[in-house]
Structures are given as C-alpha cells and as structure tokens.
Amino acid sequence: MxxxxxxxxxxxxxxxxxxxxxxxxxxxxxxxxxxxxxxxxxxxxxxxxxxxxxxxxxxxxxFLSKPKNKKNFILRSYEREVLEVENNRIIQIQLTNDIEGKNLLPRIFEILPSSSDEEITSYPHIGEEFVYVLEGILTLLIDKERYELFPGDSAHYSSNREHNWTNNTNRIVKILTVHTPNLFKK
Incomplete structure (x- = not known):
C-alpha cells in the first residue's frame, strides 16, 4: 500500500x-x-x-482502494472481498456491503509473521480504533509501550495516540478492527 x-x-x-x-x-x-x-x-x-x-x-x-458498495445490510461470509494487501504481509478483508454513509469501518486483518527486530513506526491520526484478537498473538504499540494481545483480548483507544500493531510470532495473526472515521464515508 x-x-x-x-x-x-x-x-x-x-x-x-x-x-x-x-x-x-x-x-x-x-x-x-x-x-x-x-x-x-x-x-x-x-x-x-x-x-x-x-x-x-x-x-x-x-489514493485509497474504494470498496464495492452494495445497498444490502447483510454480507454473507462467502461474499467477503479482500479490500487490500499491504506489503505482502497484511490482508484487509471488508466486513460490510454498505460502507458509504456509515461512521464505522469494520475490517478483519490477517497479519503474516514479521521479524521482531523490524522497526515499527507508530503514528497518530484522527478517530478511534477497536481491535479484537481472533487468532494468534498481536503486538500492540501505544505511546511507545508494547502490549501482547492474545485470542479474545481487545483494545479500544483514541487514534490520536502514537500507535501501530505487528505480528512478531511465526504464525498468522487475525484481528477484527473497527475504526472511525470511515475513510470511505461520503
């Protein structure tokens, strides 16, 4: 990306x-x-x-790949589409058909393993984020602090704090995220 x-x-x-x-x-x-x-x-x-x-x-x-917008409020699991693949390591999956006009942006991220010695740049932006770990161990960085989140763990924070997340394990990490603002809202 x-x-x-x-x-x-x-x-x-x-x-x-x-x-x-x-x-x-x-x-x-x-x-x-x-x-x-x-x-x-x-x-x-x-x-x-x-x-x-x-x-x-x-x-x-x-600059952004715009997801397809269908005016149906139900999205079946077999209808989900990949929204984007970042750096060949992070796959974003769209979780809604009707993304325009909505305040929330729900997605699933599948994060492939990375080296624990790779530098992760944290950054702030407007809005807020909710992260729920579905599978694997997520390393969450907030204000220069590192947190390990396990399946079932969640975090909810203001996006104006320095933050990012990564996968420092040798297994795939899968997370559910909900962001505001929705970048695709018209």
Missing amino acids: NLDIGEKIKELRTKNNLTLNDLSSRTNLSIGYLSQLERGLTSVAIDTLDNIAKALGVTIYY
Whole structure:
C-alpha cells in the first residue's frame, strides 16, 4: 500500500510540475519524508495523506482502494472481498456491503509473521480504533509501550495516540478492527 500511495503522489506531483520542495512548502512536511513516502519506504497517517491530497488538488479517495458498495445490510461470509494487501504481509478483508454513509469501518486483518527486530513506526491520526484478537498473538504499540494481545483480548483507544500493531510470532495473526472515521464515508 505504501508504494502504491507513494507512486500516486509522485505521479500527481510531477503531473502538476511540482518539486518535492514545492510539495513540502504546501504541506509543511519535510522533503526527506515526502521522498521516502514516494519510494514506499514509510507509511502515512490518514490526516497527513488528506493534507497531501488537498495540496495536490485531489481527495483522499484518489489514493485509497474504494470498496464495492452494495445497498444490502447483510454480507454473507462467502461474499467477503479482500479490500487490500499491504506489503505482502497484511490482508484487509471488508466486513460490510454498505460502507458509504456509515461512521464505522469494520475490517478483519490477517497479519503474516514479521521479524521482531523490524522497526515499527507508530503514528497518530484522527478517530478511534477497536481491535479484537481472533487468532494468534498481536503486538500492540501505544505511546511507545508494547502490549501482547492474545485470542479474545481487545483494545479500544483514541487514534490520536502514537500507535501501530505487528505480528512478531511465526504464525498468522487475525484481528477484527473497527475504526472511525470511515475513510470511505461520503
């Protein structure tokens, strides 16, 4: 996902004849950060991506894969679709048919194992998050503290706190999440 977003940012920036310095001035983000973002070397918080989108004259939806919207409030298990695959390690599965106009964004994430010595970047953004561990052991980072969550454990926190999560085991971790705001709400 980071590389896809970065490529889209670079494509729009060059299409608009903007340098990294120009975009930096418009967004108050460092040139180094923007360069890393364009190369897919760092992640971006939703509010930062929204800031970049406005500076480039598009909406945030330009950078996000929009889920299919069906006006049925029931989604059968066999109808679920993969919303996105991030870095070949995190699979997002859509849990609702009718995503537009809703405040909540429910998803299941399947997180493949990663090395415990990989650096995990925590970031804040607007909204709140609820995480429920279905399978495996999730490492949750909040305000530089690490928490191990086991099946049946949950966490509910304000997204404006520095946070992220990862899988430092050798087994798949599956979590149910509910986020606000719903990025796909119109």
